[in-house]
Structure formats: structure tokens, C-alpha cells
Amino acid sequence: MSVLAETSPSEMLGKKKLHQMVDTKSPSTFKRLKVDATRNFPENCGPFVHENYGTREIYPEFPSATKLVKVNATRNFPENCGPCVLQKKNERDTQCSANAEIESCSEVEMNVVELGDPLSVFVPKDMQFDLAAAGACEKEGGDSSHLNTSCQPTTNGNHVLKTKEENLMYDDSTQLNEVLVNQVLQKPSTDTGNTCDWFIKGYPIENGPELPAIVSQENLIDGRNDEPRKETNKRVQYKEVADDESRSQVDSSSCSESNSQKSGDKTPSAGKKGGKGEIVQEEAVKCPEPLHTCKVIFEDESAVMKKQINLGVSQEDLRNSDVLCGASGHGLLTEYEHIQKVKEVKETLKLFDDEYTKLLQEDKAEKHEGRSKRRIHIEAAMNLKKQKKWVNCEWTFGHVPGVQIGDQFRKDVASSIVDSGRYDNEAISSETFIYVGQGGNPKVSLNGRVEGQKLEGGNLALKNSMDLGYPVRVICSRQRLNSEKSDLRYIYDGLYTVTKCWEERAPTEKYIFKFELKRNLGQPKLTRELVSRPAKLVKVNHSCVNKATKSIMQSEFVVDYDVSQGKEKIPIHVVNAIDDEKLPPFTYITNMQYPDWYYISRPQGCNCTSGCLDSEQCSCASRNGGEIPFNTRGSIVRAQPLVYECGPSCKCPPSCKNRVSQHGPRYHLEVFKTESRGWGLRSRDHVSSGSFICEYVGELLDEKEAENRIDHDEYLFDIGNYDEEIPKRNVARSNNLKVESNSLMRKDEDGFTLDALRYGNVGRFINHSCSPNLYAQNVMYYHGDKRVPHIMFFASESIAPLEELTYHYNYHIDHVYDKNGDVKRKNCRCGSRKCEGRMY
Numbered sequence: 013m014s015v016l017a018e019t020s021p022s023e024m025l026g027k028k029k030l031h032q033m034v035d036t037k038s039p040s041t042f043k044r045l046k047v048d049a050t051r052n053f054p055e056n057c058g059p060f061v062h063e064n065y066g067t068r069e070i071y072p073e074f075p076s077a078t079k080l081v082k083v084n085a086t087r088n089f090p091e092n093c094g095p096c097v098l099q100k101k102n103e104r105d106t107q108c109s110a111n112a113e114i115e116s117c118s119e120v121e122m123n124v125v126e127l128g129d130p131l132s133v134f135v136p137k138d139m140q141f142d143l144a145a146a147g148a149c150e151k152e153g154g155d156s157s158h159l160n161t162s163c164q165p166t167t168n169g170n171h172v173l174k175t176k177e178e179n180l181m182y183d184d185s186t187q188l189n190e191v192l193v194n195q196v197l198q199k200p201s202t203d204t205g206n207t208c209d210w211f212i213k214g215y216p217i218e219n220g221p222e223l224p225a226i227v228s229q230e231n232l233i234d235g236r237n238d239e240p241r242k243e244t245n246k247r248v249q250y251k252e253v254a255d256d257e258s259r260s261q262v263d264s265s266s267c268s269e270s271n272s273q274k275s276g277d278k279t280p281s282a283g284k285k286g287g288k289g290e291i292v293q294e295e296a297v298k299c300p301e302p303l304h305t306c307k308v309i310f311e312d313e314s315a316v317m318k319k320q321i322n323l324g325v326s327q328e329d330l331r332n333s334d335v336l337c338g339a340s341g342h343g344l345l346t347e348y349e350h351i352q353k354v355k356e357v358k359e360t361l362k363l364f365d366d367e368y369t370k371l372l373q374e375d376k377a378e379k380h381e382g383r384s385k386r387r388i389h390i391e392a393a394m395n396l397k398k399q400k401k402w403v404n405c406e407w408t409f410g411h412v413p414g415v416q417i418g419d420q421f422r423k424d425v426a427s428s429i430v431d432s433g434r435y436d437n438e439a440i441s442s443e444t445f446i447y448v449g450q451g452g453n454p455k456v457s458l459n460g461r462v463e464g465q466k467l468e469g470g471n472l473a474l475k476n477s478m479d480l481g482y483p484v485r486v487i488c489s490r491q492r493l494n495s496e497k498s499d500l501r502y503i504y505d506g507l508y509t510v511t512k513c514w515e516e517r518a519p520t521e522k523y524i525f526k527f528e529l530k531r532n533l534g535q536p537k538l539t540r541e542l543v544s545r546p547a548k549l550v551k552v553n554h555s556c557v558n559k560a561t562k563s564i565m566q567s568e569f570v571v572d573y574d575v576s577q578g579k580e581k582i583p584i585h586v587v588n589a590i591d592d593e594k595l596p597p598f599t600y601i602t603n604m605q606y607p608d609w610y611y612i613s614r615p616q617g618c619n620c621t622s623g624c625l626d627s628e629q630c631s632c633a634s635r636n637g638g639e640i641p642f643n644t645r646g647s648i649v650r651a652q653p654l655v656y657e658c659g660p661s662c663k664c665p666p667s668c669k670n671r672v673s674q675h676g677p678r679y680h681l682e683v684f685k686t687e688s689r690g691w692g693l694r695s696r697d698h699v700s701s702g703s704f705i706c707e708y709v710g711e712l713l714d715e716k717e718a719e720n721r722i723d724h725d726e727y728l729f730d731i732g733n734y735d736e737e738i739p740k741r742n743v744a745r746s747n748n749l750k751v752e753s754n755s756l757m758r759k760d761e762d763g764f765t766l767d768a769l770r771y772g773n774v775g776r777f778i779n780h781s782c783s784p785n786l787y788a789q790n791v792m793y794y795h796g797d798k799r800v801p802h803i804m805f806f807a808s809e810s811i812a813p814l815e816e817l818t819y820h821y822n823y824h825i826d827h828v829y830d831k832n833g834d835v836k837r838k839n840c841r842c843g844s845r846k847c848e849g850r851m852y
């Protein structure tokens with residue numbers, strides 16, 4: 013036997029194996045060690061812990077707990093407590109935080125979301141355009157301050173992804189691209205009374221009656237172009253839509269009888285069927301009230317339904333409409349909405365300007381008296397907020413509705429952007445620049461201490477934007493020559509995409525993040541009247557920069573785009589920024605490989621057809637002490653000796669909330685080469701505490717076979733060694749449901765081992781750390797043999813993106829032996845402050 017307790021001489025021959033943690037950090041599985049597993053689960057440490065700035069608060073939602081427990085948030089597994097699970101969004105998660113953001117305008121401050129916060133970048137003046145030289149900003153009164161309070165939901169990744177979907181709203185599942193345009197406002201046209209003059213952008217209507225009075229916005233755009241717009245051969249046809257269906261897709265309450273009648277006039281659908289390749293239009297109703305939902309099905313995405321309404325908006329405004337150029341982040345604003353937004357924003361800017369000017373005068377007077385410390389732009393913004401004059405309070409990707417390229421603002425703009433101007437950004441060309449991440453800037457350090465930048469806050473957000481391909485708004489700053497500092501102007505430059513990001517050593521010797529941003533195509537240029545392009549173009553050789561600085565994120569370091577070869581739902585990249593080594597070969601498997609001799613016994617499943625909602629009735633929950641061990645977000649509530657998930661023998665659906673780890677990894681995991689520990693594993697996403705990471709999958713070996721493999725023991729993992737004891741207070745909740753015996757009756761000779769050397773999954777790359785952020789959880793779901801539980805890794809704390817994922821191997825020093833019975837030693841290189849120096 014490989015890992016031996018002090019006492020048994022017969023066990024002095026054997027191999028080293030990997031083990032789950034057995035100390036206070038996780039349930040015990042360690043063979044032949046006497047470990048009191050119950051001390052992980054004391055009576056006084058309840059479930060459902062909520063992290064909030066060091067105070068973890070029990071979340072009463074599920075199942076029932078009401079007390080507050082103060083826990084040192086930096087510890088993985090407090091001695092008396094299981095893993096801490098984020099249960100409830102904190103206040104910042106759910107509320108518009110524009111106040112706080114505006115108040116804290118000191119440097120680049122971008123709201124951070126756990127995943128994918130597309131954001132705005134402020135480009136400081138030293139790489140900006142010389143507007144004064146170009147004669148811009150001459151009109152004092154014409155410049156407006158901008159008050160665009162994009163209150164970003166500072167929330168978890170799921171929310172943001174959802175937001176993205178809400179904005180994109182393309183449904184690939186349909187044969188035709190289907191675009192749901194929410195809240196398409198339809199107001200009475202001034203010249204036609206209660207009618208809505210819809211038109212289809214740019215396409216000739218061949219099959220089907222003509223639409224009335226089509227004044228395409230695109231025609232207006234074409235008018236400014238010398239180039240004639242190409243005619244397309246796309247045909248527009250209409251699908252027959254039953255009145256009922258039509259009405260239900262628009263707002264039935266507001267579009268009643270007259271709509272259905274007029275749909276006969278306006279929708280040339282009657283009698284025509286939408287065939288393959290046809291555009292199918294399903295709305296074309298006249299509606300005196302705003303529609304709430306208007307369903308439009310297009311042959312392709314570029315056919316955008318628009319509405320021309322005389323709103324007193326000049327053609328100039330319309331020409332500047334970048335929606336028409338496809339530059340909008342989501343491209344789904346109708347002309348009407350856009351024009352409305354432009355008006356709205358302009359009005360708000362004007363109000364802000366007035367308020368700002370008023371306060372400026374007051375301030376000047378106070379300064380004169382030597383008593384002013386006011387931040388008037390914030391005051392002005394807050395005054396407008398009180399008057400409920402803020403606009404664009406929803407988070408949106410892409411352009412801010414109503415803000416057009418070239419718009420100038422007097423002071424700090426969207427809540428996500430704050431003046432910087434002190435970072436060494438570099439312009440590469442008129443379309444590309446290198447943006448330096450936030451933090452670690454000696455120019456802004458208050459205490460003179462300069463620290464390396466971290467992949468958090470705005471830096472993380474930018475990286476996420478890169479990964480997700482989200483557009484980033486860029487705002488440039490400039491100060492007019494010979495003008496006062498208060499006359500700093502910001503100019504909206506449009507959308508950019510983060511194309512690269514890397515880490516490099518700054519002159520301060522600290523590491524900083526750099527991001528390459530490229531201007532999105534199809535956007536109106538900042539014209540010469542507005543800006544002149546940067547005078548100083550600094551040429552940077554990217555590859556040199558990256559190689560010299562050991563970039564960890566460049567695609568050139570990706571040695572494999574999916575080590576799982578499509579077997580996992582989310583591809584797993586392999587990156588090596590250290591040397592030229594490739595990943596040693598192995599066969600990727602996603603399920604434990606059972607030997608022929610092993611009999612897979614089926615457990616008795618639950619009968620909950622509706623998804624184990626009633627944890628008191630579910631027999632799987634009863635095995636877990638009457639509780640579903642996961643919260644509503646699928647995070648494990650606490651470490652347990654054994655967790656029972658529902659499985660193939662259960663009647664509940666795959667979506668049952670008691671099936672978490674069996675669905676495989678949910679995060680973008682990445683195998684990467686470490687400096688001194690071979691390959692390791694990390695997540696490109698933020699991981700919240702209690703989240704499932706992956707299983708440790710390998711060949712199942714019996715004791716004898718494991719001994720045979722002692723010379724190649726790097727990937728051996730002893731399993732099934734644990735004391736199963738469910739805390740009494742939980743058992744008490746199991747009512748009269750049958751609870752299986754908790755006694756494991758484990759004998760040493762029953763030992764099983766997993767070997768992931770030849771066959772394994774991503775779990776085989778997880779290294780040991782003396783300060784781990786994962787723990788190994790025994791989970792049962794597939795079979796009923798408790799000697800062979802699944803080894804599932806869960807996060808024992810929140811983990812930042814790209815932080816290495818580790819667990820404690822739990823070797824006992826001087827108790828790992830080689831084939832000859834000699835003690836084996838291995839130094840630990842986990843690098844943590846608590847490192848014990850030796851792994852075994």
C-alpha cells in the first residue's frame with residue numbers, strides 16, 4: 013500500500029497516491045488515517061453562507077436559516093465551517109450604482125461584473141486628437157455636457173450573459189433569423205394620423221403588394237453618398253399570419269380590431285405563404301398605442317424594419333445616425349427609437365449644461381471667498397437625478413442610445429468612465445491603440461507605493477469583453493489649447509473591440525495589463541471638423557512586446573484549442589507561455605473507466621417527477637439529511653462526507669437541482685504551463701465559492717493494480733476512504749423517509765484508486781497547494797457502491813479568473829514510499845505564504 017500510516021510495517025511498501033484532503037478542509041478519504049470527519053460539520057455552522065465583505069450572512073431562502081455568522085473570508089475552510097457559498101446578490105448586485113460611481117471619479121473606474129462586463133474606455137488626452145487645431149469646439153454654447161448614466165448591473169456573470177442575449181436577441185434555433193424587437197414604439201405619424209408608416213430598409217418589394225409611403229432611412233443615407241447603393245436581389249414575401257397570432261405577437265390590448273383589419277391592407281400576407289428563403293413579416297399593423305412587442309422575422313439580419321416619423325429631427329441627425337451604418341452594438345434600435353433617444357440625450361445634455369453652468373457660477377463666487385470644495389459636475393448630475401432627468405439607466409452594450417460619434421461632453425461621462433489621462437496609452441494608428449490597464453500607476457498612487465496591476469475591476473472587465481467579443485465604447489479627452497482645466501472635453505469616438513490583451517513589466521518593474529483596441533468597422537469617422545487624428549503615432553511591435561513580457565493570454569500561446577477534443581461541453585484551451593513543451597499525450601475521457609470485473613450496481617432512485625422540489629419527499633435528498641445539498645445557483649452548500657445527487661435511476665429530469673456535478677464543467681477551464689509545477693489548471697471565468705469545477709476521472713483500479721503502477725504514481729488518487737456521518741440535525745429532518753445506513757463498513761482491502769495517467773480528464777491537471785481554493789467532494793449518483801464515489805472538485809472560495817485551481821493532496825510527510833519501501837520526498841512549489849515546503 014502506498015500511503016501508509018505510522019504503524020503498519022507491512023504497509024511500508026507502496027506507492028504515493030493523491031488524496032482528498034482529510035484535515036479541517038474537507039471530508040476525509042484518507043486511508044488508514046484516523047480522522048474525525050465530523051469536525052468539518054459542527055452544529056453551530058449553518059448552511060447557506062453569503063459572502064459580503066468579510067461578513068458571511070446566512071441566507072434564509074433555502075432551506076431555513078436566519079443567523080449571521082462572522083467568518084474570516086480569507087480562509088478557505090474555517091475550522092468550523094463548510095465552504096462558503098455566495099447565495100444572495102449583495103446590494104450592489106441589484107441596484108443602480110450610478111451614484112457611487114459618479115462620486116468616485118478619480119481614475120478609470122469601471123464597474124466589475126463577474127463575467128463579461130463590456131465597458132467604455134476613456135482615452136486620455138495625451139494620445140488624443142488635436143481638436144483645437146482642427147477648429148472644433150469653437151462654439152461654447154454648442155458643447156454639451158453629457159449625462160448618460162448607464163447604471164450597469166454590477167452583478168454576476170449569468171446576468172450579464174443574459175443581458176447580452178437580451179440585447180442581441182437573435183434566435184439561432186429558428187430556421188430563419190428571428191429578431192424580437194422589444195418595445196418598438198409606434199406613435200401616430202403627424203401627417204397620416206393614427207397610422208404607422210413602416211418600411212423595409214433598402215430592399216425592393218417584388219413579391220407582394222407594395223408597402224405604402226415608404227421613405228427609407230437608408231435612402232436618406234444614400235443621399236449623402238456618391239456611391240449608388242447596390243440593389244439586392246433579396247425578395248420580400250410575407251407569411252400568412254392568422255389574425256389571432258398576429259395580435260398576440262403585437263400587443264393585443266392596444267392593437268385591436270382596426271389592426272387586424274388594416275393588417276389586411278398593409279400586410280400583403282393574405283393568401284401568400286412564406287416559403288424557404290422568404291422574408292416573413294408578421295407585424296405591419298397600424299397601432300395607435302405603443303406596441304410592447306413586435307415580432308419581425310427576417311430573411312437575414314440586415315433587413316431592419318424602420319419607421320419614419322416626423323419628430324422635428326433634422327436630416328443631419330438622421331445622417332449621423334450610426335444605427336443606419338450597422339454600428340450599433342446590438343443593431344436593433346429602430347430609427348424612431350434612435351431619433352427619440354437622440355432628442356432625449358440632447359435635452360438632458362442641455363439640462364446638464366444649464367445646471368452645470370449655474371453651479372459653476374456659484375462655485376466661482378465661493379472660490380472667490382475661499383470656501384469652495386465642490387465637485388460641481390457631480391452635483392449637477394445629482395440634481396438632475398433628483399429631478400428624474402437621467403436617461404439610459406439600463407445597461408446596454410454598444411453605443412449608448414442617442415449618443416452619436418463626435419458628441420462632446422463637458423465632464424465625466426457614463427458612470428463606467430472616469431477621467432484618467434495619466435496612463436501611458438499608445439496610439440498605433442487612427443484605428444488602433446494600446447490601452448494600459450488600471451492600477452499600479454505611480455502617477456495616481458496616493459501613498460507613493462506602486463503595485464502590480466491585477467486582473468480585476470476594469471482590467472478583468474476588458475478581458476472579458478475581449479473573450480466575449482463585446483464592443484467597448486471609447487471616449488477621448490482633449491483640452492482646448494490655452495483653455496482652463498475645467499474646459500476639458502470628451503468626445504465619443506465610437507465602438508472598439510479588444511483584440512489582444514497581455515501582461516508586461518512596466519518601467520516600475522511591476523506587471524501591468526495592456527489591451528489592444530481596434531475601432532469597429534462601419535462607423536462614421538470622427539470627421540476633421542471634429543478631430544484631427546493623433547499626431548504622435550507610436551509604433552509598437554506587438555510580438556516583441558509579448559514575447560519579451562511572457563504574455564499569458566495571447567492566442568499565440570495556445571497550444572491546443574480543446575484538450576477534450578469536443579468531449580466537454582466547453583472547450584478547454586491549453587496554453588504555454590513558459591516554454592515550447594507540448595502537453596504529454598493521454599486519452600481524454602469524461603467518465604470514470606470501470607474495469608470489466610467491476611459490477612455497476614444501480615441505486616434506488618427517487619420518484620420525484622417534478623424535479624425534487626420537495627426535499628422532504630425526495631429519497632435522494634433524504635440521503636443528504638433531508639436537504640438538497642446545492643443552492644439555487646447550483647453551488648454546494650457545505651462540504652460533506654458524501655453527497656447524493658439524483659441520477660439515472662431517478663424519475664426527475666436532468667434539470668433537477670440535485671444534479672450538479674454530473675453535468676460536467678461549466679467554466680472556461682484552461683490548462684496552462686506553470687513555472688515549476690508542470691501543467692496546471694485555471695479558469696478564465698470568475699468562479700464563485702461552492703461552484704462545481706470538474707471531476708477527477710480516470711481508470712478505476714483495485715488495490716493490486718494500483719500497487720503495480722507504483723512507478724508512475726503522479727496521477728493516482730485513492731478513493732472511497734471516508735467516514736460517512738450525516739450531522740444529526742439534518743437527519744432529523746428526513747421524516748419517515750427511508751434513510752440508508754450511514755455506516756460505511758469500509759475495509760482496507762476494499763481500496764480503490766483512480767489513475768488518470770493514461771485516461772483522464774481535465775481534473776488530472778490540478779496541482780497541489782498548501783492554500784488550496786478547491787476541495788474534493790465524494791459524490792454518488794451513478795451507481796450505489798459507496799466504495800467508489802465520484803471525486804468532484806468544488807470551489808472552497810471565490811476564485812479570480814486565471815488564478816490557478818488547486819486542492820490539497822493531503823500527503824503525509826515521510827509517509828509516501830517507493831517500491832523498495834524507501835520514503836519519497838517531494839518539495840512543494842505551490843508558492844503560497846502558508847506553504848509547508850514539502851508535498852510529501
Ligand SMILES: C[S@@+](CC[C@H](N)C(=O)[O-])C[C@H]1O[C@@H](n2cnc3c(N)ncnc32)[C@H](O)[C@@H]1O
Nearest residue numbers: 689690691726727776777778779780840841842
Ligand atoms: C496530478 S499531477 C498534476 C498535474 C501535473 N502538474 C502535470 O503536469 O500534469 C500531480 C503532479 O504535479 C506536480 N505537482 C503538483 N502540485 C505540485 C506542487 N505544489 N509542487 C510541486 N509539484 C507539484 C507533481 O509532480 C505531482 O506529482
